[in-house]
């Protein structure tokens with residue numbers, strides 16, 4: 005049976021360190037501030053945004069939410085971002101994705117100042133990550149790396165297989181595993197015999213967005229299985245991209261859903277907001 009990697013426990017440890025630093029900054033009159041923008045009514049996005057705001061409050065950070073209607077036009081959104089870029093109380097800006105289809109996500113990402121881009125989605129930050137010299141790391145992949153480190157799982161020389169090639173998870177995840185000397189394969193919907201790649205993985209990261217996509221036959225005996233998926237089932241329950249009950253029998257480590265990667269994403273966002281506040285206030 006696999007050891008469960010508990011994202012709630014690990015994220016609590018990370019957040020405690022951040023809270024201590026926030027208390028130290030407050031003595032200098034600095035309060036890290038995060039602006040979160042959400043456009044439209046996507047129920048999952050609403051939950052994520054509310055969790056992000058709650059985490060700010062819990063850690064003593066300032067946060068402000070802009071909940072904009074579905075029919076918001078790009079000019080209004082870009083104007084809001086421009087104002088937040090100039091607002092000294094705001095150190096980090098996050099626009100929850102996906103956006104409604106009529107809004108150009110790239111235009112929005114490009115409009116956020118790189119130094120306030122706590123998602124690390126701006127091309128400047130993406131380029132820095134590629135070069136291995138960065139200020140921020142994207143929240144979900146960095147949270148996963150933190151989990152591996154916490155559990156003492158060494159990536160060097162391991163076969164790492166990432167399922168999914170999104171800009172938010174798959175691509176940066178592959179890069180961070182590569183930085184830690186993993187041998188990395190990115191698989192996706194067009195991959196031929198995807199199961200064969202997965203069966204060869206010492207570390208398998210599933211970020212496909214399909215419930216129970218990873219079945220028992222795709223998991224190597226002793227593999228580390230990281231589940232990024234959060235899928236809502238017909239009965240209302242949350243389910244990952246991995247068939248947990250089956251994979252747990254073969255894996256050495258596995259993350260649950262919920263309570264695995266999700267809390268780590270938020271902890272990393274808090275870390276990035278703290279880093280942004282320190283940099284903008286010239287505290288190294």
Ligand code: GUN
Pocket residue numbers: 098099100101102123143144172269
């Ligand atoms: N949508 C899903 N994950 C994320 C994330 O990490 N940041 C933003 N902005 N949107 C998301």
